[in-house]
Amino acid sequence: MRTRGSQCWRGKFQGGGYRFTKPRELILGVLAKSKKHLSAEDIFFSVHKIYSNIGLTTVYRNLELLVDMGTVSKFNFGDGKANYELSESESGAEHHHHLVCQKCQKVIDYADFMDAEKEFLSKIEKGLSKKYKFQIQDHIIHFYGICGQCQSK
Amino acid sequence: MRTRGSQCWRGKFQGGGYRFTKPRELILGVLAKSKKHLSAEDIFFSVHKIYSNIGLTTVYRNLELLVDMGTVSKFNFGDGKANYELSESESGAEHHHHLVCQKCQKVIDYADFMDAEKEFLSKIEKGLSKKYKFQIQDHIIHFYGICGQCQSK
DNA sequence: CTCCTTATTGATAATGATTGTCATTATCAA
DNA sequence: TTGATAATGACAATCATTATCAATAAGGAG
Ligand SMILES: [Mn+2]
Ligand SMILES: [Mn+2]
Ligand SMILES: [Zn+2]
Ligand SMILES: [Zn+2]
Numbered sequence: 001m002r003t004r005g006s007q008c009w010r011g012k013f014q015g016g017g018y019r020f021t022k023p024r025e026l027i028l029g030v031l032a033k034s035k036k037h038l039s040a041e042d043i044f045f046s047v048h049k050i051y052s053n054i055g056l057t058t059v060y061r062n063l064e065l066l067v068d069m070g071t072v073s074k075f076n077f078g079d080g081k082a083n084y085e086l087s088e089s090e091s092g093a094e095h096h097h098h099l100v101c102q103k104c105q106k107v108i109d110y111a112d113f114m115d116a117e118k119e120f121l122s123k124i125e126k127g128l129s130k131k132y133k134f135q136i137q138d139h140i141i142h143f144y145g146i147c148g149q150c151q152s153k
Numbered sequence: 154m155r156t157r158g159s160q161c162w163r164g165k166f167q168g169g170g171y172r173f174t175k176p177r178e179l180i181l182g183v184l185a186k187s188k189k190h191l192s193a194e195d196i197f198f199s200v201h202k203i204y205s206n207i208g209l210t211t212v213y214r215n216l217e218l219l220v221d222m223g224t225v226s227k228f229n230f231g232d233g234k235a236n237y238e239l240s241e242s243e244s245g246a247e248h249h250h251h252l253v254c255q256k257c258q259k260v261i262d263y264a265d266f267m268d269a270e271k272e273f274l275s276k277i278e279k280g281l282s283k284k285y286k287f288q289i290q291d292h293i294i295h296f297y298g299i300c301g302q303c304q305s306k
Numbered sequence: 307c308t309c310c311t312t313a314t315t316g317a318t319a320a321t322g323a324t325t326g327t328c329a330t331t332a333t334c335a336a
Numbered sequence: 337t338t339g340a341t342a343a344t345g346a347c348a349a350t351c352a353t354t355a356t357c358a359a360t361a362a363g364g365a366g
Contacts, residue, residue, distance in 0.1 A: 019313060019362050040353080055316040060353065062314095076229040080324080081352060099287045108285055113277045120273035124266045125296070132261055133301030134252045140295045143278070148286030172333050172342060193324080208345040213324065215343095233353080234323065 016069060023058045026051050028066070032091065037075060037083035037107055077142070079105055097140075101147035108147065117141075169222060176211045179204050181219070185244065190228060190236035190260055230295070232258055250293075254300035261300065270294075 009028050010020040018024075030046040031038065038046075040059050047054045063084055066072035073087040077100050088095050096111040125136045162181050163173040183199040184191065191199075197212045216237055219225035226240040230253050241248050249264040278289045 014363090017313095021314065021362070023315075053316075057317080057354080058315060074231075076231060078227075078229060099281065099285060099289075101287075102290070108287065110281060110285065112284060113280050116273055116276050120269055123269050127266050128252065128263060128296065129298075131265060132252060132263065133304065134254075134261065134296070134298055135304055136252075136296045136298040137255070138297040140293070140297070142293045143281065143287070143289045144291040144293070145282075145287055145289040151286065151288060167334090170342095174333070174343065176344075206345075210325080210346080211344055217325095 012069070012071065018065070022051065023047070023054055024062055026054070027059060027062050028071075028086075031072065031084065031086045034085075035109075037077075037085050039081045039083055041081070043084070075140070077105070077107055083107075097142065099143045099145065099147070101150055102144055103146055103150035106147055106149075165222070165224065171218070175204065176200070176207055177215055179207070180212060180215050181224075181239075184225065184237065184239045187238075190230075190238050192234045192236055194234070196237070228293070230258070230260055236260075250295065252296045252298065252300070254303055255297055256299055256303035259300055259302075 006025050006028070009025065013020045013024060026047045027043055030043050034046075040056065040063055043063070044054065044056045044059045047059070063072060063074070067074050067084075071087060071090050072084050075083045075085070075098070077083060077098070085091075086093075094111040095114060096109045097117075099108040099110060101107075121139065125139075128134055129136055162178065166173045166177060179200045180196055183196050187199075193209065193212050193216055196216070197207065197209045200207045200212070216225060216227070220227050220237075224240060224243050225237050228236045228238070228251070230236060230251070238244075239246075247264040248267060249262045250270075252261040252263060254260075274292065278292075281287055282289055
């Protein structure tokens, strides 16, 4: 999945009847570069360095749009603010889940054991959608605990 | 796990050096009675009916304490407010997970397929704690999608 | 390229959930 | 019963997120 310049993103916006604006380009740029989970404020500051006109409101608005478009994933790790990352389909990254440290709030991505997970999920999703008539679109798996650094203290 | 009156709870508080107060008794009472996930405000209103002196601040404070004590579990289903339920060890309820409808925000508990889950988790937790030196204490599994009622619309 | 429609922006105010302050009250060990 | 002090409740403050609205700029038509 090559991204030739940002023309790829332009098309995604225009295909949906949206305009491709500088704030949108820059927000996506920040998300694409960072391999971490960024808050709206994080993104605002990053963009602000190179485009000091950006408004925090615009960041929120576009993150919401990007989540709706399926381009960005939104997470709540329990610290009161939402975190965003490019969704796997966009970033070319593997599907992954999260380890959340309850001491330092650090979040570790992991993509191991995905075979075991895939097997588990396909089994369970089928059963659940049958029993509860629930059409599953997505899932979240978070493990909470203590990270290595926090253990040695 | 019988709860003879509320003496069981009294002991839990006093064991930790805390006092057993009326607000605490009533908050736990509401949580124990309800089989749903309640917000702080929900709990406030429920308690308020029978004890109109209660303050919302007190509800928040005690929910935090109860979460720290492990008596209550706190969830974020993505609607901006936290939800609380008696933790399984307290309620005697089975371990369960959640189906979250993205249309109507309804949350369905499910406790099916726990064998498959147990197998999956034990496999994965072992691997993760080894590879990432991460000491897992808890996990959350949420499925997002469309509930039966919302599908027929 | 220029013009025009209107989607989008950014400043600002508003909201809603949660937390901090502090004087008053009530728990419970002695 | 009493006293030390944990806990409460009213209130103000904070923090993340949303709503408003006039000004701006994207991009299709000509
Ligand atoms: Mn991630
Ligand atoms: Mn539940
Ligand atoms: Zn840590
Ligand atoms: Zn629904």
